[in-house]
Amino acid sequence: MQGFSRRAFLAASTAAVIMPAMPGLARAAPAKEPAMLDALVKAGSLPAVADRLPINPLIVTPLDRVGTHGGDWNSAIVGGGSLSMLFRYQAYEPLVRYAPDWSGVVPNVAEHYESNADATEFTFRLRKGMKWSDGEPFTTEDVMFWYEDIFNYEGLNDVGQNHLRAGGKKARFEAIDDVTFKVIFAAPNGLFPLRLAWANDDQTTRAPKHYLKQFHIKYNPNAEQEAKTKGASGWIQLFQREAGLVVDNEFFQNSQRPVIHAWKMAIAPGQSTDRAVAERNPYYWKVDTEGNQLPYLDRIVYQMVADPQVLLLKAMQGEIDLMDQYIATPANRAVLYDSQEQGKFGLYTLTSTETNEMVFQLNLNHPNEAKRKLYNNKEFRAALSMALDRQAIIDTVFIGQGTISQPAVRAGDPLYNERLATQFTQYDPDAANALLDKILPNKDSEGFRLDESGKRATIIFEIDQARATFLDIFQLALPMFRAVGVDVQMRSMDRSLWEVRVRQGIEYDGTAHRFGGNGGIAAILDPRYFIPNTTEALYAKGWQLWYRDPASKGAVEPPQPVKDALQRYDRVLGSPDPEVQRQLMAEILEIAADQFYVFGVCLPSDSYGVVRNDMQNVPKTMPNSWGYPTPGPANPETFFKA
Amino acid sequence: MLAYVAKRVLYMIPTLFGMSLIAFMIIQLPPGDYLTSLLSTMADGGQNLDEATIARLRAQYGLDQPVYVQYFVWISGILTRGDFGYSFEWNQPVSTLIWDRMGSTLLISLASLLLVWAISLPIGIYSAVKRHSFGDHAFTLLGFIGLAVPNFIMALTLMYASYRFLGQSVGGIFSPDFVDAPWSLAKLTDLLSHMWIPVIVIAMSGTAAMIRILRANLSDELSKPYVITARAKGLPERKVILKYPVRIALNPFVSSIGWVLPDLVSGVTITAIVLNLPTAGPLLLRALVGQDMYLAGSFILLMGVLTLVGMLISDILLAVLDPRIRFN
Numbered sequence: 001m002q003g004f005s006r007r008a009f010l011a012a013s014t015a016a017v018i019m020p021a022m023p024g025l026a027r028a029a030p031a032k033e034p035a036m037l038d039a040l041v042k043a044g045s046l047p048a049v050a051d052r053l054p055i056n057p058l059i060v061t062p063l064d065r066v067g068t069h070g071g072d073w074n075s076a077i078v079g080g081g082s083l084s085m086l087f088r089y090q091a092y093e094p095l096v097r098y099a100p101d102w103s104g105v106v107p108n109v110a111e112h113y114e115s116n117a118d119a120t121e122f123t124f125r126l127r128k129g130m131k132w133s134d135g136e137p138f139t140t141e142d143v144m145f146w147y148e149d150i151f152n153y154e155g156l157n158d159v160g161q162n163h164l165r166a167g168g169k170k171a172r173f174e175a176i177d178d179v180t181f182k183v184i185f186a187a188p189n190g191l192f193p194l195r196l197a198w199a200n201d202d203q204t205t206r207a208p209k210h211y212l213k214q215f216h217i218k219y220n221p222n223a224e225q226e227a228k229t230k231g232a233s234g235w236i237q238l239f240q241r242e243a244g245l246v247v248d249n250e251f252f253q254n255s256q257r258p259v260i261h262a263w264k265m266a267i268a269p270g271q272s273t274d275r276a277v278a279e280r281n282p283y284y285w286k287v288d289t290e291g292n293q294l295p296y297l298d299r300i301v302y303q304m305v306a307d308p309q310v311l312l313l314k315a316m317q318g319e320i321d322l323m324d325q326y327i328a329t330p331a332n333r334a335v336l337y338d339s340q341e342q343g344k345f346g347l348y349t350l351t352s353t354e355t356n357e358m359v360f361q362l363n364l365n366h367p368n369e370a371k372r373k374l375y376n377n378k379e380f381r382a383a384l385s386m387a388l389d390r391q392a393i394i395d396t397v398f399i400g401q402g403t404i405s406q407p408a409v410r411a412g413d414p415l416y417n418e419r420l421a422t423q424f425t426q427y428d429p430d431a432a433n434a435l436l437d438k439i440l441p442n443k444d445s446e447g448f449r450l451d452e453s454g455k456r457a458t459i460i461f462e463i464d465q466a467r468a469t470f471l472d473i474f475q476l477a478l479p480m481f482r483a484v485g486v487d488v489q490m491r492s493m494d495r496s497l498w499e500v501r502v503r504q505g506i507e508y509d510g511t512a513h514r515f516g517g518n519g520g521i522a523a524i525l526d527p528r529y530f531i532p533n534t535t536e537a538l539y540a541k542g543w544q545l546w547y548r549d550p551a552s553k554g555a556v557e558p559p560q561p562v563k564d565a566l567q568r569y570d571r572v573l574g575s576p577d578p579e580v581q582r583q584l585m586a587e588i589l590e591i592a593a594d595q596f597y598v599f600g601v602c603l604p605s606d607s608y609g610v611v612r613n614d615m616q617n618v619p620k621t622m623p624n625s626w627g628y629p630t631p632g633p634a635n636p637e638t639f640f641k642a
Numbered sequence: 643m644l645a646y647v648a649k650r651v652l653y654m655i656p657t658l659f660g661m662s663l664i665a666f667m668i669i670q671l672p673p674g675d676y677l678t679s680l681l682s683t684m685a686d687g688g689q690n691l692d693e694a695t696i697a698r699l700r701a702q703y704g705l706d707q708p709v710y711v712q713y714f715v716w717i718s719g720i721l722t723r724g725d726f727g728y729s730f731e732w733n734q735p736v737s738t739l740i741w742d743r744m745g746s747t748l749l750i751s752l753a754s755l756l757l758v759w760a761i762s763l764p765i766g767i768y769s770a771v772k773r774h775s776f777g778d779h780a781f782t783l784l785g786f787i788g789l790a791v792p793n794f795i796m797a798l799t800l801m802y803a804s805y806r807f808l809g810q811s812v813g814g815i816f817s818p819d820f821v822d823a824p825w826s827l828a829k830l831t832d833l834l835s836h837m838w839i840p841v842i843v844i845a846m847s848g849t850a851a852m853i854r855i856l857r858a859n860l861s862d863e864l865s866k867p868y869v870i871t872a873r874a875k876g877l878p879e880r881k882v883i884l885k886y887p888v889r890i891a892l893n894p895f896v897s898s899i900g901w902v903l904p905d906l907v908s909g910v911t912i913t914a915i916v917l918n919l920p921t922a923g924p925l926l927l928r929a930l931v932g933q934d935m936y937l938a939g940s941f942i943l944l945m946g947v948l949t950l951v952g953m954l955i956s957d958i959l960l961a962v963l964d965p966r967i968r969f970n
Contacts, residue, residue, distance in 0.1 A: 310918040497673045
């Protein structure tokens with residue numbers, strides 16, 4: 001994402017953005033019936049399109065031009081794998097959604113929203129006459145069902161939904177009428193609309209009451225027995241499986257549950273293990289500028305491929321219409337570039353929104369006293385950072401592509417902090433040695449530095465072996481660390497072991513990872529390397545736990561500056577004023593620059609995706625992120641083939 | 643004979659029990675469980691689940707219980723209700739998933755088995771009869787190449803060739819256009835145009851091995867006195883060879899049936915992954931990697947059962963074919 005539109009941010013986070021409602025536009029020009037549904041309408045088994053649309057459908061302006069109905073979007077998934085991917089393509093419909101350029105949020109399921117002056121009360125207005133994919137009305141009753149019987153129901157309320165918490169308390173929902181409801185917080189929650197639009201976080205638009213109540217003990221006293229006859233351990237398990245709100249896979253593996261998305265599963269993954277098919281939702285509530293009901297494409301067909309190499313061949317042959325996951329690796333770029341003509345496809349650009357290619361993270365909360373003390377010494381981390389010849393790594397691993405940087409907000413962004421981005425990035429073994437000679441002056445016969453107890457100070461980085469670039473970087477970095485006398489080792493391990501040892505454990509010296517925002521909305525919503533705000537900040541999980549609850553297991557009391565930063569971040573979350581948020585964020589970044597928690601290699605260079613020449617309305621450039629579920633916000637419902 | 647079969651069947655029961663136990667234990671050996679692997683895939687996409695959710699899910703899936711309780715739940719479901727449990731990853735009953743894949747698995751395995759037999763039988767006989775001839779050496783060379791080249795390399799090479807020179811849709815057993823289509827001549831042609839790669843790849847190493855075995859066995863038989871007697875009596879050469887020594891040399895063909903059944907499930911997994919074949923092998927691998935334990939356990943158990951049944955069948959067939967085995 002380039003820059004950060006303050007105006008859009010203002011619109012998103014403060015009050016009273018009255019979107020001009022445009023009722024009647026869709027009615028004015030009689031909407032064209034998609035050919036696929038024509039027969040059903042003529043046979044009388046489906047109402048005419050005018051009766052399926054809400055009174056005020058969302059009018060989407062196609063990127064280039066108005067399209068025509070029909071055709072398949074050919075796509076693929078590797079393995080049974082993680083179906084979270086499908087949110088990107090067919091299921092990004094929160095109450096408010098990100099604008100295609102990720103500059104802020106725009107109305108979506110809610111035709112209008114506003115907040116009070118201190119951002120504690122948000123009012124949403126749904127679209128009157130909007131329907132689920134089975135034709136049942138979508139109203140505040142569904143939203144309240146989600147709020148009362150899922151989010152607040154003892155036994156079901158385990159879902160994250162952190163955007164609905166402020167001041168340590170859950171939000172309260174109040175239905176005003178059929179289409180209007182309020183979300184009320186105990187404390188200001190200025191980022192609420194921005195966080196509501198995040199990938200698949202919003203669940204209020206995904207819980208059809210008329211379908212789900214049959215599995216809920218409150219509405220069906222026999223739910224428990226019925227669940228057991230279906231092989232579930234109890235109604236809760238069956239309900240979760242049917243609702244699919246906790247595990248993404250389960251959301252898409254159910255083709256029975258109605259949705260409000262542009263496409264609904266016709267052959268769900270699992271019903272067949274070879275492929276999955278999503279078909280157009282006849283009740284989809286968006287139209288183009290000429291009043292044609294969206295989506296244009298009739299179906300999305302996902303082949304389930306067991307191996308990425310097969311997928312690569314399929315893409316080269318032009319069997320994939322649009323995709324950037326799995327195949328768009330730096331290594332494949334050349335071969336895909338070469339086969340563009342034969343496969344009749346082109347490449348689009350994905351701008352990176354991540355902070356760094358790889359972030360070295362020493363465990364600042366290590367249970368071992370001596371190691372903790374050493375790793376918490378900022379000069380020690382600075383010395384390690386200066387021991388790295390980053391340009392050599394970039395030249396070898398990234399074929400010369402990449403700008404040297406610590407994990408930081410990228411230059412050009414209003415939040416850019418030069419010290420954070422550039423400190424200790426120069427390759428200076430002498431300076432590193434000088435610092436280390438103060439901290440670990442003694443060496444053994446092989447020239448490795450000894451710790452206070454006289455043992456060799458060994459640091460083992462534990463790495464998930466599936467991340468090939470990390471392994472490549474370490475191959476080059478290890479000799480650089482050893483050259484300044486620090487015995488740094490890498491231990492690569494199977495992912496499941498890494499999960500247990502690092503993500504869930506605490507006894508690791510260090511590890512490496514990536515993700516985290518590098519600017520704009522991403523930097524505010526996911527600042528994991530600027531402040532340990534989640535346990536994803538693997539360098540200081542203990543601090544994060546302490547801040548949430550000092551009594552919790554594994555909690556470690558952080559030093560005062562870190563506490564200050566965490567408090568400031570709470571104020572960012574609570575503040576309704578974007579100017580205040582920006583100011584607080586800048587202070588947090590300043591603290592991060594002082595603290596120098598972690599160090600990195602270079603900014604990630606832009607990635608790419610593959611798009612068939614006949615796919616229309618696809619942007620040439622999109623941000624690449626999970627939060628902005630590429631290409632979801634770019635309106636895939638307006639893609640068509642011509 | 644009947645007593646022999648009954649005894650064999652009886653022995654199978656404790657073997658199966660042990661097998662199910664070991665299968666289940668092995669699946670539990672790697673660190674973490676299904677949720678750990680689910681979490682890592684989700685985190686890869688940038689998503690997080692909080693600790694409370696994970697704990698609740700773990701309880702919901704029954705993963706918080708000791709291994710022996712999990713085993714008991716699984717095995718008692720199989721014994722009392724024929725219920726193999728639920729696949730976490732696919733959200734489907736395990737039996738549905740396995741049966742779903744059986745059709746194509748059977749098709750490909752049988753097609754390659756027939757090809758193996760069709761090629762190796764005549765070549766094996768030719769090589770044994772014309773030992774050390776030019777033809778024998780040529781086939782031997784081919785055979786060794788077939789044994790030595792890894793299946794998946796062969797598969798990738800053929801796929802690339804078919805992409806580069808034939809412009810054909812690679813992977814799978816149908817082109818995308820035909821997956822949905824009802825059966826027709828065009829669909830059959832499409833199937834055949836896809837089937838040749840997996841069938842050749844899978845058959846290749848099998849053929850090579852079978853030729854070597856047949857050649858060795860037949861060579862032994864050819865110099866035996868009864869063959870010389872038959873020749874001396876003036877039987878035509880063709881009849882001499884086909885009627886007696888070849889029948890005896892056929893034993894390894896029959897023994898191989900014992901391995902065909904378990905191969906239906908697990909055979910040529912790597913080839914199937916590379917070729918994107920909708921067979922059982924890739925599904926099993928996925929289940930093992932994802933620690934989808936009921937699916938993986940049931941697969942392994944099924945393979946065990948099939949191995950035992952296959953062995954039994956081939957032993958019975960051998961006994962029928964070769965009286966010497968019956969009398970021992």
